[in-house]
Amino acid sequence: MSRIHRYTGEQVIVEFELGRCIHTGDCTHALPAVFDTKRTGRWVHPDAASADEIAQVCADCPTGALRCVNKETGEAILPVAGKNTVSIVADGPLYVHADLQVNGEPEPTNRAALCRCGASRLMPRCDNSHRTCDFRDAGKVAVPLPSDAPQTGRLSITTTPDGPLMLEGPFSLLDADGNEVCKSGKAALCRCGASNMKPYCDGSHHHIGFKAE
Numbered sequence: 001m002s003r004i005h006r007y008t009g010e011q012v013i014v015e016f017e018l019g020r021c022i023h024t025g026d027c028t029h030a031l032p033a034v035f036d037t038k039r040t041g042r043w044v045h046p047d048a049a050s051a052d053e054i055a056q057v058c059a060d061c062p063t064g065a066l067r068c069v070n071k072e073t074g075e076a077i078l079p080v081a082g083k084n085t086v087s088i089v090a091d092g093p094l095y096v097h098a099d100l101q102v103n104g105e106p107e108p109t110n111r112a113a114l115c116r117c118g119a120s121r122l123m124p125r126c127d128n129s130h131r132t133c134d135f136r137d138a139g140k141v142a143v144p145l146p147s148d149a150p151q152t153g154r155l156s157i158t159t160t161p162d163g164p165l166m167l168e169g170p171f172s173l174l175d176a177d178g179n180e181v182c183k184s185g186k187a188a189l190c191r192c193g194a195s196n197m198k199p200y201c202d203g204s205h206h207h208i209g210f211k212a213e
Contacts (some may be wrong), residue, residue: 009046012054012077016044018184021065022093022113022128030057062095063126064111074083079110083172084155086127088139088199090176093117093126098171113156114165118193123212124159132193137198139176145200146182162211164188164201173199 002019018183019075020028027035033048035162037056041172046054049208050070084098101123102114113126117135118198120127126199129135159179167187188201193212195202 007042007044007046008071009051009054009069011051012046012052013071014044014046014058015067015069016048017065017067020063020113020120020125022063022126024062026060026062027057027066032059037202040145059110061109062097063113064107067109072110076108078108082100083151084170085172085174086167086199087174088116088137088141088176089180090139091136092130092198094165096155096157096171098156098169100155103159104156112157115193116189116191116193116199118191118210118212124157124191133179133193141173141181141199142177143180144173145183145184145187147186159191159213161213163205164190165191 002017004161005016007014007016018060031049031053034045034054035043037043055068055077058066069075070077071126087095089095093189094116096114097110098110100110100112102112103142105200109154114124115126119128119129120135121129151170153169155167155171158166161165168185172183189199190209191212192205194208195212196204
C-alpha cells in the first residue's frame with residue numbers, strides 16, 4: 001500500500017493512507033475544523049476537536065484510509081467490533097467492514113473499499129476508476145445466494161488471478177439502500193464489472209478477457 005502520513009496532536013495521532021482514500025468526503029463534512037483539504041499546508045489538525053470526536057470520524061471512514069492512535073499508549077482506536085458486513089455502493093465499490101484479512105494480510109482498520117468495476121489500478125482496492133469508466137450498477141441483488149455460516153469469526157477475502165473475489169467467513173450482504181439481503185459464509189463476488197448477476201460472479205471475466213492478479 002501507499003505511504004502513511006501522520007499528524008500529531010496533544011492527545012491523538014491521525015494516520016492517513018492516501019492509497020486507501022477514494023475521497024468520499026465523510027471526514028471533511030463531519031469535522032471540517034480538523035479535516036480540511038482546502039487548507040494550505042497540513043490538511044489534518046488533530047487539536048481542533050476532542051479526541052473522542054476525531055476517533056469516531058476515523059472509525060467511520062468507509063475505506064480505512066484514516067486511523068486514530070492514542071498518543072500516550074501508541075494503540076490504535078479501532079471501530080467498535082460488530083457483525084461483518086459487505087455493502088454494495090451504487091455505481092461504485094464494495095465497502096467491507098469486518099474482522100478482515102485480504103490475501104492473507106489482516107486489515108488494521110477493519111475497513112476496505114474493493115473494486116467491482118474492473119478498472120482499478122490498485123486491485124483489489126478501489127481507486128475511483130468507476131467514476132471515469134462509466135461503470136453502472138444500482139447495487140440491487142435480484143437473487144440472494146445465502147449459505148450456512150457461523151455467526152462470528154474472521155472474514156477472509158482472496159483475489160483469484162483474472163477472476164473474482166472469493167469470500168470465506170461470516171458476513172451480511174447489504175444492498176445500496178442498506179438492506180440486509182442475506183447472510184453468508186462463502187461467496188464469489190464480481191470484480192471485472194461485467195457480471196449479469198452482480199454482485200456475484202457469473203464467469204463473465206472469462207469472456208471479456210479480464211486481467212488482474
